Amino acid sequence: MREKYTEQKLVKAVKKAGGITMKLISPGFAGMPDRLVVLPMGRIAFVEVKAPGLKPRPLQVKRHELLRRLGCRVYVLDDEEEIPRLLAAITRGGDAT
Secondary structure, eight states, X not given: OOHHHHHHHHHHHHHHTTOEEEEOOOTTSTTOOSEEEEXXXXXXXXXXXXXXXXXXXXXXXXXXXXXXXXXXXXXXXXXXXXXXXXXXXXXXXXXXX
């Protein structure tokens, strides 16, 4: 399964949950997560979407760490089956695990 497929599933699930998800493109600041997810009640998180089994590149890991130090929630999604748990974690403001 490809990353694009998982990303499309995420977009549909967020919409169904009453939220929006924006594709992030940040020229001059590489390594940012793929999506910004905004759910009802002001729940916001960054999501890095990867193909199954793949991990973020070192620069992406550094950006994730930076965002977390700034108080942001950052998740890595590599399995469409994890989308419900991911959305639940964003909704309650916690970890996806």
